[in-house]
Amino acid sequence: MLPINVMYDSGIDEFEEIAIVNGLGELDSMFPGMRIRMYGASAWCEGEYSSADWYVHNTRAVPRMDILQLDAGDLIDLIAGEPWQEAEPHIDVMFTSYDLAAMDGRQYLNFVFGMADGRITVQSVARYRELPDFDRYLAIKAVVQHELGHIFGMASNLGRTNTEYNLGPHCTNSGCIMRQGLSVSEWVQHARESHEMGRVYCPQCLKDKVSTYDAIPLGAYAAVAAGGNKIGR
Ligand SMILES: [Zn+2]
């Protein structure tokens, strides 16, 4: 199994850190042999590519008047350019405290919760900060499990049922974390339902993972999969 490197910028607070760690911990106990390496907000070297904050500071801001957002696609490209991917193939997971937006065709979506491309996923906690604690916790946990699900190839198997293409391939099974959520309230609703059913991925998505994980070459799984949308904030 490819190791998973996890980093986040220094704006991520302790509550959010716990949600991220627990979301990954649930996957760790689900998939034997998973290797998760937490780099967190600390710098691992000097100069370029030295910390999550370095990535944030070098990512293009979305040209909008009213709100500061980072371009999720640009952030992914920046991470893809790091010097260590060839030496040791791995998955990169990055969390940011800044809001994210991404291009859909030639237009920016108004925001995205996260985005996955190839072996890289970037996710934001900014939209969950006004939520009550438990919803906020579930929403953060859901986004890391959802975006990693994209990297594992879940719901992208063309031969299977109960999928939809909605800003990337998504599952439509109840309680599955691979469902698409187009607003904060919809995202929380899905996260709650998964929690109440005691489920992360549905059996169909788990089967997708078994058949495709580790087979994804860098950059080949180009489907952009975002958790945000065009409607509402
Ligand atoms: Zn599913």
Ligand SMILES: [Zn+2]
């Ligand atoms: Zn998605």
